[in-house]
Amino acid sequence: MAYRETQRVRRRKAATREQLLRAAEARVRAGGFAALQIQTVAADAGLGVGTVYRYFRNRDSLAAEVFQRATEREVAALVKALAVPGSAITRLHHGLSVFARRALRAPRLARALIADPVSPEVEAQRLHYRRDYACHFRTLLEQGMESGSLPPQPAELSANALVGAVAESLAGPVAEHENESEAVDAVCRFCLRAVGAGAEIPAADAAPSLEINHEG
Amino acid sequence: MAYRETQRVRRRKAATREQLLRAAEARVRAGGFAALQIQTVAADAGLGVGTVYRYFRNRDSLAAEVFQRATEREVAALVKALAVPGSAITRLHHGLSVFARRALRAPRLARALIADPVSPEVEAQRLHYRRDYACHFRTLLEQGMESGSLPPQPAELSANALVGAVAESLAGPVAEHENESEAVDAVCRFCLRAVGAGAEIPAADAAPSLEINHEG
DNA sequence: ACAAGAAGTGAATCACGATTCACACCTTGT
DNA sequence: ACAAGGTGTGAATCGTGATTCACTTCTTGT
Incomplete structure (x- = not known):
């Protein structure tokens, strides 16, 4: 030897x-x-x-690993954002804000994670990720409904709709924005109204300075 | 000769x-x-x-024509739905309802039109279509804002968010629904709340029996 | 029935990436 | 310095569809 x-x-x-x-x-x-x-x-x-x-092993494995890493980073960022203290609505707002900002900063990546067709292997992961992602929003929505601060609604569907609304308006192929913060803010309002928290929308600067690590 | x-x-x-x-x-x-x-x-x-x-001429031309036809059919359906008499909100509801139902019935097609990567040629058309599509919603939102029945909001962004919300929740890869009508209904509510028309949501059967031609 | 001008066809060819592999070049323990 | 066991490499090979084209089969006007 x-x-x-x-x-x-x-x-x-x-x-x-x-x-x-x-x-x-x-x-x-x-x-x-x-x-x-x-x-x-x-x-x-x-x-x-x-x-x-x-x-x-092959291209698909590489793709799968890239997907997984990016995915886990996104979910982690969301979880961290949701971990903030406060009401369900406040936390939802933080989560949306972080999600929105990240989508806005890396639109192509966001679209890739959400919709790009790759291998079946990745497709399976995507499902997992999406479920996971939506699950966090869903939990929050359910909390809000229980506490009576949100009207009854199918949480699963609302959660998916939130993801779609943010992704499409900020990372979609037609997205154009003069001002990033304004756009993020507008989508957050849209989303909060959508789930029925329109009245309690926090001041515009309630969740402004969350550091975002895009790489780490 | x-x-x-x-x-x-x-x-x-x-x-x-x-x-x-x-x-x-x-x-x-x-x-x-x-x-x-x-x-x-x-x-x-x-x-x-x-x-x-x-x-x-080639595959791309064929793809482009398939895209264009499907696209025009969708836009036409939307325009027809929006042409119904009534307030901006009522019309918006009709439009959303039709859009939602069509997406639900042909999810793969909906996703293909909204996100499938094809040739640059098709990508250009897609932009056109999306703008066109969003434009109709936008006009309605602007009317609603003028008349005071909708709160101020960036119409362009809201329109895109609506498209995303519907497409993602009904045609997305994670979409599962026991009951079609319920799902359509839920998304409509979500969307109406989102644009600030939550209070005026029409009765559940306000726009139920719109004939949909999927082929024609 | 015939010639001109198309339309229909599918085997052969291309194009474009992914994947392989024989070989060159390191690293390590003796 | 040497042998063993990797690691790095890129030209050659595959695989998958798109695209071509020489040839066959209509259609039509005379």
């Missing part, structure tokens, strides 16, 4: 893998999953095509 | 073209634009592959 993987190598490999994933996500961010091409990603990462296959 | 296109031939050609378009749309209806393959369409129409190219 003369070779055994050492710490140093393990780190380098991890770094390379990371670099590939970053390059891949950058492409998806810019052009959706259609832009996730092995040649391109390899080139971006300064590596050979074959190398990519040392790290990922 | 010994051959001149006659009425009979012209008709047959038109019929063939029509048949190809129908077959193509059927595929899109079932599996989005990814399912629009020349081989498949030709087979469905009972024709040879080459024949398709006698009628359409």
